[in-house]
Amino acid sequence: xxxxxxxxxxxxxxxxxxxxxxxxxxxxxxxxxxxxxxxxxxxxxxxxxxxxxxxxxxxxxxxxxxxxxxxxxxxxxxxxxxxxxxxxxxxxxxxxxxxxxxxxxxxxxxxxxxxxxxxxxxxxxxxxxxxxxxxxxxxxxxxxxxxxxxxxxxxxxxxxxxxxxxxxxxxxxxxxxxxxxxxxxxxxxxxxxxxxxxxxxxxxxxxxxxxxxxxxxxxxxxxxxxxxxxxxxxxxxxxxxxxxxxxxxxxxxxxxxxxxxxxxxxxxxxxxxxxxxxxxxxxxxxxxxxxxxxxxxxxxxxxxxxxxxxxxxxxxxxxxxxxxxxxxxxxxxxxxxxxxxxxxxxxxxxxxxxxxxxxxxxxxxxxxxxxxxxxxxxxxxxxxxxxxxxxxxxxxxxxxxxxxxxxxxxxxxxxxxxxxxxxxxxxxxxxxxxxxxxxxxxxxxxxxxx
Amino acid sequence: xxxxxxxxxxxxxxxxxxxxxxxxxxxxxxxxxxxxxxxxxxxxxxxxxxxxxxxxxxxxxxxxxxxxxxxxxxxxxxx
Amino acid sequence: xxxxxxxxxxxxxxxxxxxxxxxxxxxxxxxxxxxxxxxxxxxxxxxxxxxxxxxxxxxxxxxxxxxxxxxxxxxxxxxxxxxxxxxxxxxxxxxxxxxxxxxxxxxxxxxxxxxxxxxxxxxxxxxxxxxxxxxxxxxxxxxxxxxxxxxxxxxxxxxxxxxxxxxxxxxxxxxxxxxxxxxxxxxxxxxxxxxxxxxxxxxxxxxxxxxxxxxxxxxxxxxxxxxxxxxxxxxxxxxxxx
Amino acid sequence: xxxxxxxxxxxxxxxxxxxxxxxxxxxxxxxxxxxxxxxxxxxxxxxxxxxxxxxxxxxxxxxxxxxxxxxxxxxxxxxxxxxxxxxxxxxxxxxxxxxxxxxxxxxxxxx
Numbered sequence: 001x002x003x004x005x006x007x008x009x010x011x012x013x014x015x016x017x018x019x020x021x022x023x024x025x026x027x028x029x030x031x032x033x034x035x036x037x038x039x040x041x042x043x044x045x046x047x048x049x050x051x052x053x054x055x056x057x058x059x060x061x062x063x064x065x066x067x068x069x070x071x072x073x074x075x076x077x078x079x080x081x082x083x084x085x086x087x088x089x090x091x092x093x094x095x096x097x098x099x100x101x102x103x104x105x106x107x108x109x110x111x112x113x114x115x116x117x118x119x120x121x122x123x124x125x126x127x128x129x130x131x132x133x134x135x136x137x138x139x140x141x142x143x144x145x146x147x148x149x150x151x152x153x154x155x156x157x158x159x160x161x162x163x164x165x166x167x168x169x170x171x172x173x174x175x176x177x178x179x180x181x182x183x184x185x186x187x188x189x190x191x192x193x194x195x196x197x198x199x200x201x202x203x204x205x206x207x208x209x210x211x212x213x214x215x216x217x218x219x220x221x222x223x224x225x226x227x228x229x230x231x232x233x234x235x236x237x238x239x240x241x242x243x244x245x246x247x248x249x250x251x252x253x254x255x256x257x258x259x260x261x262x263x264x265x266x267x268x269x270x271x272x273x274x275x276x277x278x279x280x281x282x283x284x285x286x287x288x289x290x291x292x293x294x295x296x297x298x299x300x301x302x303x304x305x306x307x308x309x310x311x312x313x314x315x316x317x318x319x320x321x322x323x324x325x326x327x328x329x330x331x332x333x334x335x336x337x338x339x340x341x342x343x344x345x346x347x348x349x350x351x352x353x354x355x356x357x358x359x360x361x362x363x364x365x366x367x368x369x370x371x372x373x374x375x376x377x378x379x380x381x382x383x384x385x386x387x388x389x390x391x392x393x394x395x396x397x398x399x400x401x402x403x404x405x406x407x408x409x410x411x412x413x414x415x416x417x418x419x420x421x422x423x424x425x426x427x428x429x430x431x432x433x434x435x436x437x438x439x440x441x442x443x444x445x446x447x448x449x450x
Numbered sequence: 451x452x453x454x455x456x457x458x459x460x461x462x463x464x465x466x467x468x469x470x471x472x473x474x475x476x477x478x479x480x481x482x483x484x485x486x487x488x489x490x491x492x493x494x495x496x497x498x499x500x501x502x503x504x505x506x507x508x509x510x511x512x513x514x515x516x517x518x519x520x521x522x523x524x525x526x527x528x529x
Numbered sequence: 530x531x532x533x534x535x536x537x538x539x540x541x542x543x544x545x546x547x548x549x550x551x552x553x554x555x556x557x558x559x560x561x562x563x564x565x566x567x568x569x570x571x572x573x574x575x576x577x578x579x580x581x582x583x584x585x586x587x588x589x590x591x592x593x594x595x596x597x598x599x600x601x602x603x604x605x606x607x608x609x610x611x612x613x614x615x616x617x618x619x620x621x622x623x624x625x626x627x628x629x630x631x632x633x634x635x636x637x638x639x640x641x642x643x644x645x646x647x648x649x650x651x652x653x654x655x656x657x658x659x660x661x662x663x664x665x666x667x668x669x670x671x672x673x674x675x676x677x678x679x680x681x682x683x684x685x686x687x688x689x690x691x692x693x694x695x696x697x698x699x700x701x702x703x704x705x706x707x708x709x710x711x712x713x714x715x716x717x718x719x720x721x722x723x724x725x726x727x728x729x730x731x732x733x734x735x736x737x738x739x740x741x742x743x744x745x746x747x748x749x750x751x752x753x754x755x756x757x758x759x760x761x762x763x764x765x766x767x768x769x770x771x
Numbered sequence: 772x773x774x775x776x777x778x779x780x781x782x783x784x785x786x787x788x789x790x791x792x793x794x795x796x797x798x799x800x801x802x803x804x805x806x807x808x809x810x811x812x813x814x815x816x817x818x819x820x821x822x823x824x825x826x827x828x829x830x831x832x833x834x835x836x837x838x839x840x841x842x843x844x845x846x847x848x849x850x851x852x853x854x855x856x857x858x859x860x861x862x863x864x865x866x867x868x869x870x871x872x873x874x875x876x877x878x879x880x881x882x
Contacts, residue, residue, distance in 0.1 A: 003724035007711055010614060014707035017621065017700060049607040051723040056565050056574045058607045090625050097618050104611065112843055116611035119850045123615055126857055127622035135626075135864035136877055139794060142858050146801045147788065149854075150808050153847060157812050157840070161553045164564035166839075182549040452772065459776035466780050469799055470787035478799050485780075489806050492773060497823040498813050498841045499669035500597040501848070503661070505809070507677040508852050512758060513802060515684055516852075519765040520859035521795070524866045535789030543782035550774055557819040559837060566816075566839040570824065583831035596824035596835060600842035612846045619853030626860040669825065673849055734826055754849075761856055 002047050002062050005034045005070070005103045013096040023092035028081040030096070034074045034103070043067050044445040046109070054109075054447050055170040061109035061446055065435035068428040069106045069229040072303065074099075076222040079310065079411075083404045086213045086314065091131060098124040098218065102226045109446055111156045111238075112166045114230065118194070119149055121223060128215045129207040137206030144193055144203055152190025158183045159238075169446035172238045172439055184243035187234055188250070194227045196280040197247075198254040205261075208273035213317035216269070220276050220313060221306040228280070228302050232287050232295065232436045240439065241290045248288040252370050254281025259377040268316050268385055272309070275340065275382075278374060279305045285367055286355045293358030295433035296426070301351035303425050304339060307415055308348070311336035311408045318400055329400050330390060332412035337382040339415045342375050347418035347425070455495055462488045479517045486510035569604055570596055584735040592731030592740035593666035601671065602743045602750075606725045610710060613753060617707060620757045623764045639689045647689040654682035662751030666740045672747040676754025683759040687766050695763040699756045706753035713742055713749075773814040780807035794865060794872045798858045805851040809844045816840035 009030050016023035044063040048054065062070070077099050080087075087095060101120035108114050122145045129138035160166050162176035162183070192200040208216040235244060258278030265271040279301070286298035315333050339346040352371060359367040418425050435442070462485055469481035486509040493502035554560070561567050568574045572581060575590045583594065593599040601609050661668075662675030686693050717726030732739035784804035788797055816837030822830045824838035862872065869877050 003714075003718070007714060007718075007724065010610070011708060011711045011715075013614075014617070014704050014711065018704045048723070050603065050717075050725045050727065051721070052574050052604055056568055057604055090628070093621060094618070094625075097614065097621075100614065101611075112605075112846075113608055113611065116608050116615070116846065116850070119854070120611055120615050120618060123618040123622065123853060123857060126854075126861075127618070127625060130622075130626055130861060130864075133864070133868065135861045135868055139797075139858060139861040139865060142854065142861065143788070143797045143801055146854050146858075147785075147804065149850075150804050154808060154811070157815060157843070158549070158553065160564075160839070161815050166565075179552040182552055185545075455772055459772065462776060463779055463783070466783045466803055469803060470783060470791065470796060475793070475795050478796065482799055482802055485803065486806060489810055492776075492810060493813060496773065496813050496817045497821065497836045498597075498816075498844070499823050499825070500595070500671065501809070501813055501841050501844050503670050504674045504677075504845055504848055505806075507674040507681070508848050509806060511681055512677050513852055513855055515681075515762065516765065516856050516859050517795075517798075519762065520863055523765065523863045524872070532790045535786050538789060539782040539786035542785055543778055546778045546781065547775075550778070553815070556772065556774055556814060557817055559816065559818050561818060561837055564837060564839065566837045569838060570833045570835050581826065581833060583826045583828065594826040596826070596838040597841045597845070600838055601845055605842060608843075608846050612849050615850045615853045619857050622857050623860040626857070626864055667825075667827075669823075671845075673845060764860070 001037060002041060002045055002060050002107060003049060005037055005107065006100055008033060009096050009100040009103070013093050013100065016093050016096065021092075023096050024084055024087065027092065027096060027099075028078065031074050031078045031081055031099070035071070035078070038067065038071055038074070041067070046446055055165040055167045058113050059109040059167065059446055060107045061442075062107060063435050063442060063445060064431040065229065065233070066106050068432050069226060070103060072306075072428070073102050073106065073222045073226055076218070076225075076306070076310065079407055080218060082407060083314070083401070085401055085404070086217070088131065088214070091128070091214065094124050094127050095218070098128070098223070102222055105226050106229055109168050110166050111159055111168060111171065115149070115152055115156055118152060121226075122149060122194070125219055125223065128212075128219065129210065131215050132210050132212040134207070134210035134212070137203065137210055141203040141207050144200065148190050148193035148200065151186050155183050155186030155190055158186060167446065168233070168238050169443045172240070173443050173447065175240075180239055180242045184235065184239050185246075187239070188243070188246060191227065191231055191234070192250070194223070195231055195284060196224070196254070196277045197250045197284060198257050198281065201254065201258075201277045201280075204277050205270050205273040208276065208313075209267060209269035211269070211317060213314045216273065216276070216313040216317075217310060220309045224276070224280060225302055225306055228283055228287070228299070229432070231284060232298075235288070236290060236295075236436050237439050237442055244288040244290055248285055251281045251283075251285030251288060252366065254278065255285065255370050255374050259374045263377050263381045265381075269313075271381055271385065272312055272316055275378065276309060278378075279340075282355070282371065282374065285370075286358075289359060289362055289364065289367070291358060291362060292430075292433055292437060293361065294355060295436060296430045297351055297354035297358050299429035299432045300354060300422075300425055301348070303429060304347040304351050304415070304418065307411055307418075308336040308340045311411050312340075314404055315400070315408060318404070326400055326405070328409060329405055332408040333389070334386055335412040335415055337386055339419070341379045341382055345416075345419045347415045347422070350419060350422045350426075455492065458488050458491050462492075475521055476518070479514055479521070482517075483510050483514040486513070566600075569600055572599070574604070581734065584733060586734045587732070589731055589734060591727070591743070592734050593743050594735045595666055595668065595671075598666045598671055598743065598747070599740070602666075602746050603727060603740075606714075606746070609750070610714070610725075613707060613710065613750060616754065616757050617703070620703070620761045620764075623761055627764050627767070639691060643685075643689045647685060651682055651685060654685065655679055658682065658751070658755065662747050663744065664737070665747040665751075666743050667735065667737070672750030673754055675751040677758060679751070679755035680758030680762060684762050687762065695759055699759050699763075703753055703756040703760060706749045706756065709749045710746060710753070713746055773810060773817075777807045777811035777814065780804075780810070792874050794862060794874060794877075798855065798862065801858070802851065802855055805847070809847055809851075812840045812844050812847070
């Protein structure tokens, strides 16, 4: 059944190039169907495509981790489908393809299949990056993404040479000594671009700050979250935490470089893009601590971040000048930025606190220090932008469409609720973390206890 | 067979360098196409006829065609 | 300076990759029995123990004589669906990106020889492409090279006839064939509860009418890839709306 | 042997990517790296003295090299050409917007 979550959007994408405009109207219903499939499914579900059993064919795995990640991704696409104004003509099919590939990316239990889905995601993302005539940024993304895709493929092949299979559970069940290190290095290069790690994240500001509200809204939320899940799954479930130190250092460097660069920007969108890089670095660093609390914190923080970014990016692209006309949007913007900074009582505070406490209990003092520094820098530039947007007089602001306004208001209230009563997000992220750490359970459910 | 492989390998490396360093873009495309064709030979040596036939039609044929069409749209070489 | 630094980085990468080579088996000395492909060759994923013989073995779990095809279109068919989707996305993206391009078409009178040869050559090209994807489960080749060859025929048409324009039917063909692929998967889902299940009898290995849905899917892929790449080429050729 | 060829070609591709200023050369380097990696993947499946993995009159009984890497490369080649076509289309638009394909001139134009 869960293969329908990939097949149905793909079918509609194929059909919609003949029946133009179909994609836009079909999108909310397809996403609702996906969510319905998720609601009636009970984890863990393993579906072998074509009926070939686990190490041989391709298996789709819906365990606790992929369940919640796919749910979050589909909810984001549902929200996106409710603001059809920002989807330009022709790009609706791309959104459908992106939905297909993101679902596939999360559900697949096969390394080469995940490469294929990463490439579909990337191809769709290049086209989205081009949105609003931004060819240079898109081309830069394409080249660096293409290279990283090649390294991901190399990592996949080395895993195949080592384990004799491409199935994630089967590879995880094998141990192949030193080769694991080689595979880990190749996967760091391969996932670093999409996960926005420091030396490989040069494309992000050019792509996110192109002036299109569609591009950062979807790439910075749903795709980032799916990639963060894949990072955890590959490095922890499949590779048993090999070379996480490198990932940790890269994550911390990303936080520092991203925040400092964000502080120096004089355009709001670029600042938010760099902030997106920094948050991704923080999440990766927390994932690489490899214990239950830090992973919970990481995914909790990632969810808070994407909720905030879903508010910030559309508002930042639609209203560039100020909140004179739209105090409600301003309210949502401020709530989201306070949550990003991590003020007490906001959602971001909870997740940052969880990451800090997990780092302390692991005897690690560098991550809390970096996090503290990052929060101060974040406070500096986000408060600057808030003050600028609230108090500077200007008559040129655009009006925000009512549906976008409703969505950002609902999301900002959600952030406030999470800040006081975090269990809604916390339960989901704890389930994700547990399931990612439970290597043996994953192997058993896919290979059937071989 | 090994001697032929080594010879083809050296040719591939040379055409790779020339594809990168050529002053004219059209020369680059032709060397890239040559590299693809040489790799077709290696695929046959490696007993992979399926890959060879795909690389010959897609890698050597279509890629070159797309690149040349794009170059034509741009309006020829810059220098 | 820039060249020197880049050469240094490239050299470092080469050394690291050479280091990785020590960790994998030597060239040509692979133990196939440890890999899953052993079962693909013997077609024993579902527990067949007999040795396979050309034109003799019957009703196997997968009936294509070309083992690569059996992997591409049967054992790992889901990858191929994704691959088709990448190409679809790329063709769609090229269309979106080049929409409204202002540049004029680079005009040149077609060569007389090309124009004349075209009439003889074109049917042969199309025939060859179709042959390749129809026999994809028996001989090397398959939907992707076959489709590319058909697209090459379209390219020759463009070069030899300056008035040629690809009609909207190519788009319909592309969309329809993609739909057919997914529908094949869905039929399997309905009949046996498994997506992309081979629901037709596999027949005798090595015969044209064998291997169940594999040749049908490869024909669909062939037409789809042909139409897709033709669309792609025509996007690059088009003058663009002023 | 073929391992070394493909690794050297990957190195050449990365060198081209870092050293060249023309964006078209970046696309060519990407295609070069793709070809090199495909060559590497196929050579991981080669076994001395075995035949191409097709049941036919000449090889009626299985004595084959590893077919799975070949199947993966088929997929990778097609993905590569898709990305390349997208890149070529973007290059046309870059030329239209900035009037040049030189990285340094484009960066200057952006500021």
